[in-house]
Amino acid sequence: EEQLVQSGAEVKKPGESLKISCKGSGYSFANYWIVWVRQMPGKGLEWMGIIYPGDSDTKYSPSFRGQVTISADKSISTAYLQWSSLRASDTAMYFCARQQELMEPNDYWGQGTLVTVSS
Amino acid sequence: SYVLTQPPSVSVAPGKTARISCGGNNIGSKSVHWYQQKPGQAPVLVIYHDSDRPSGIPERFSGSDAGNTATLTISRVEAGDEADYYCQVWDSSSDHVAFGGGTKLTVL
Numbered sequence: 001e002e003q004l005v006q007s008g009a010e011v012k013k014p015g016e017s018l019k020i021s022c023k024g025s026g027y028s029f030a031n032y033w034i035v036w037v038r039q040m041p042g043k044g045l046e047w048m049g050i051i052y053p054g055d056s057d058t059k060y061s062p063s064f065r066g067q068v069t070i071s072a073d074k075s076i077s078t079a080y081l082q083w084s085s086l087r088a089s090d091t092a093m094y095f096c097a098r099q100q101e102l103m104e105p106n107d108y109w110g111q112g113t114l115v116t117v118s119s
Numbered sequence: 120s121y122v123l124t125q126p127p128s129v130s131v132a133p134g135k136t137a138r139i140s141c142g143g144n145n146i147g148s149k150s151v152h153w154y155q156q157k158p159g160q161a162p163v164l165v166i167y168h169d170s171d172r173p174s175g176i177p178e179r180f181s182g183s184d185a186g187n188t189a190t191l192t193i194s195r196v197e198a199g200d201e202a203d204y205y206c207q208v209w210d211s212s213s214d215h216v217a218f219g220g221g222t223k224l225t226v227l
Binding site for chain 2: 037110
């Protein structure tokens with residue numbers, strides 16, 4: 001059974017760093033793109049960026065380029081989203097999802113990771 | 120960047136038909152996907168490639184895409200269909216995905 005399992009909720013202070021994860025199982029992790037999507041409280045879905053674990057090809061939304069880093073380790077079937085210096089405005093739910101090709105839909109989603117940034 | 124426009128809300132009585140639009144420049148030339156999201160849950164794919172249904176999605180869900188508007192149609196609406204719905208396309212010119220702002224479907 002294909003599955004994406006994300007790391008647990010985080011509570012951080014402004015200025016701290018953070019790395020959350022998304023582990024795939026039940027399929028060939030290296031051969032599917034992994035996308036990260038932000039959902040701020042009460043708001044819609046925002047596409048942050050995407051990575052192909054097979055060769056680490058990565059694309060970022062202009063809104064998030066330079067604000068976060070997306071990476072993956074295909075040897076452990078895990079993708080990551082990281083911040084070097086969190087802001088209160090990073091408080092949101094973050095979802096990962098997979099897609100087979102860039103034009104394909106996101107057919108499997110992680111359960112989401114809630115990140116809360118507060119002093 | 121490519122912009123997708125959805126109505127913020129749509130209301131429909133049980134048993135009737137709901138239509139949720141997604142407007143974009145020449146969206147008919149793109150492949151549109153639709154997601155359903157219920158409170159506290161991850162999104163679920165309900166329509167892909169304009170009009171295909173994943174396994175497990177009821178036939179009541181259908182999609183169309185032409186000109187500058189894509190439409191998600193839900194026939195014989197049930198209380199369990201109440202959710203937020205998002206359209207999505209891959210914009211090859213900018214090499215990233217666009218999501219619509221989402222539509223809250225209320226079943227009266």
